[in-house]
Every structure is written in structure tokens, then in C-alpha cells.
Amino acid sequence: MKIKASFDGLKLALSNFEGEIAGAATEAMRETMPLAKQELRDQITSSGLGQRLANTWRGNVYPQSRRSVNPAGYIYSNAPDIVDAFSRGATxxxxxxxxxxxxxxxxxxxxxxxxxxxxxxxxxxxxxxxxxxxxxxxxxxxxxxxxxxxxxxxxxxxxxxxxxxxxxxxxxxxxxxxxxxxxxxLPKLLDLDAVAAKWTSRFEASFAQRVEAP
Incomplete structure (x- = not known):
């Protein structure tokens, strides 16, 4: 007697589950990254450093055109030396x-x-x-x-x-x-670590909310 087990149904279920996780993670990242970027811009303007420097903050979510279980939000400044100086209080x-x-x-x-x-x-x-x-x-x-x-x-x-x-x-x-x-x-006017920690937590909460939603 031969016993043959089929895992086709299990594979499909796992595939669907992975797709749900990827969708939730990517949507959460696409929601939180622009808000984190805006807070960095607001931090610069509220410190009196001007809108021009604030606008140097840019951001992207990767991958850009598909979903992933490990999405990445990349925020950067086109004036990194100036931002770094005011975040450290450099001499x-x-x-x-x-x-x-x-x-x-x-x-x-x-x-x-x-x-x-x-x-x-x-x-x-x-x-x-x-x-x-x-x-x-x-x-x-x-x-x-x-x-x-x-x-x-x-x-x-x-x-x-x-x-x-x-x-x-x-x-x-x-x-x-x-x-x-x-x-x-230069005075220490910017706290980049605080913004990063805040929006990492917000991403995790947004992701959890999407996963738990019926």
C-alpha cells in the first residue's frame, strides 16, 4: 500500500498568507514614510533653518511597484552636511x-x-x-x-x-x-533619532492594525 499526501492546499494557504503580510507591510510603510519625512521638514522650519533646507528631505519606499514582506522606507537629505552639523551641534x-x-x-x-x-x-x-x-x-x-x-x-x-x-x-x-x-x-537643533524611533513605532502599529483587521 502506498500513501500519497498532497500539500497543494497548504502551499496555497501559505502563499495567500504571505501575500497578506506583504500587502500589510508595504501599505504601512507607504503610509508612514511620507509622514516621517514631513516631520523632519517641520523640525527644520520650526528650528528657524528655513523652508529651503527643509525641502532637501526626500523619501522613497522600496520596492516601488510591488509588495514585499520586507519593505524599506528610505529618507535622505540633499544637504547632508548641513543637517548633520545641526543634528550634532558641530563646531x-x-x-x-x-x-x-x-x-x-x-x-x-x-x-x-x-x-x-x-x-x-x-x-x-x-x-x-x-x-x-x-x-x-x-x-x-x-x-x-x-x-x-x-x-x-x-x-x-x-x-x-x-x-x-x-x-x-x-x-x-x-x-x-x-x-x-x-x-x-552650531546649536543642536535637530533630533533625527527621535523622529526615526517615533515612526518606526508608528509603522509597527500600522502594520499590526492591518494584519489584525478582519
Missing amino acids: IRPLAGRRFLAIPTNNVPQTRARGARKQMTPEEVQLAFNQDLFFKRGPNGRVYAFVNAVQSRNRKSFKPSTKGRLAQGRAEKPVLMFVMVPAVR
Whole structure:
């Protein structure tokens, strides 16, 4: 006598069960990942770091077009160095043997680089105003960098002291361009670990709810 057992029904049941688990896990990840990304963005704006930096957060769920029992939510920033600095409270120091960091004031003109506007560097300011910066020492190891310039017609900016502008009666005066500091200690404004822990827990709860649902 031969006994033959068939496991076709069991295989089908297991296959259906795995499909339900994959669906629940993937749906839970697709629900929670965008919310976690939004909280990271909100954390940046509420810290006063601006919407532009907040928008550097991006996110994807993998796999993108099918379900999986092990879905992954990947959230990343297009400005990782800045985000890392404010999440650690890093100290920024000069590189390449320089003694100071140059912190621009509102008097520093803007220039366009790669389609974006940014304030000029000390070297660019010297070229734009056709003169070297001159310095005055201040408290706490700071040094203040100036150029001689005249005010623009709309009185909103400063221009090089050309003969034509001086002939118009515009007075030349020292204009503060940079505050030179030995180092900058950034405050710890971001808590990425707390966001990750919170939304890992939310994913687990969302997954459990879907599995337990009739």
C-alpha cells in the first residue's frame, strides 16, 4: 500500500498568507514614510533653518511597484552636511591653514553661481570693490573686515567708490562686510533619532492594525 499526501492546499494557504503580510507591510510603510519625512521638514522650519533646507528631505519606499514582506522606507537629505552639523551641534573651523571664518553681513553683495544667488566671498568682494579688505580687532577674538564704499542711489546697498559716484556728492565711508571668527559652534537643533524611533513605532502599529483587521 502506498500513501500519497498532497500539500497543494497548504502551499496555497501559505502563499495567500504571505501575500497578506506583504500587502500589510508595504501599505504601512507607504503610509508612514511620507509622514516621517514631513516631520523632519517641520523640525527644520520650526528650528528657524528655513523652508529651503527643509525641502532637501526626500523619501522613497522600496520596492516601488510591488509588495514585499520586507519593505524599506528610505529618507535622505540633499544637504547632508548641513543637517548633520545641526543634528550634532558641530563646531566649524577654518580649513586650508586659514585662521578665521568669514561671516558675511547684510552689506555683502550677492552673486549668481550655478543659477543660485549667494553672498560674495571675501575674495569676490575685494575684486568687486577693487580694493583689499581692511581689518579692525574686536572683542572675543573677532576681527571686523571693511571696505570703503558709497551708498547706492536707492540706499539699499553699497557700491565701489568710483570717480563718477564721488563726483555726484556721494560720501565714501567704511562699510562692514565680514565678521571674522576663529570658529563657529552650531546649536543642536535637530533630533533625527527621535523622529526615526517615533515612526518606526508608528509603522509597527500600522502594520499590526492591518494584519489584525478582519
